[in-house]
């Protein structure tokens with residue numbers, strides 16, 4: 001059998017009491033997402049289908065900051081970002097600031113496959129979702145008790161600048177290699193709690209929080225979105241690997257621990273290459289992650 005491989009991530013950053021006390025739920029969510037994608041790959045399905053469906057499963061899981069369970073912005077509202085990239089066709093789709101779309105990753109894929117555009121935002125993206133009958137939900141579907149608590153806790157602080165500098169975030173993502181040797185990546189997020197209305201993070205920015213190219217690897221990023229955008233993290237890993245002809249893990253380690261060793265914030269990635277080798281790297285206290293290669297047992301981890 002040709003190699004198949006899938007990895008998922010559920011966010012990198014600081015630890016918290018909430019995370020500590022919900023470890024088994026997080027692990028189960030990561031495991032479900034890997035199994036969803038792996039089943040597709042094992043049945044001969046595409047890497048694109050695998051990453052889309054793995055991310056959908058995390059978007060539907062209220063523990064993760066994407067889809068249902070998204071962080072609330074400074075107006076107490078949910079705006080979501082997502083992207084997907086096809087390593088075979090070198091094509092991508094992305095959405096930012098979308099509301100009410102149950103699975104933003106599916107909208108991103110629709111844009112990639114059915115429009116001449118890569119990136120749509122806000123009302124225009126929502127209009128396409130409505131026209132295409134993609135699943136929509138009311139505002140309350142997306143808002144969980146945990147995210148309301150985070151929103152209120154932050155706002156009790158006097159210093160709004162301190163709130164904006166807080167390193168609380170979350171993302172979900174998946175990377176996969178299918179039997180045909182094709183790579184794909186997808187990333188989705190509700191952004192950062194109490195962020196400014198209209199803020200766009202890395203998860204929808206191709207090359208920052210998502211990248212796939214059959215000539216190197218597929219990468220899904222997480223952490224402080226602004227840092228992933230400024231330092232073009234996902235593309236840097238793919239380009240470094242191609243340029244240096246090094247292993248995927250070496251490329252991930254170089255980009256995060258050397259090239260960006262001085263950044264003040266969290267960066268994490270999961271990645272897979274065309275042979276099914278995985279790259280996993282983060283500079284934070286934890287990164288929710290899981291993977292499965294061929295018939296190997298699934299691995300699920302939160303801490304180092």
Ligand code: GLY
Nearest residue numbers: 191201223224225
């Ligand atoms: N990494 C997710 C975000 O910053 O929006």
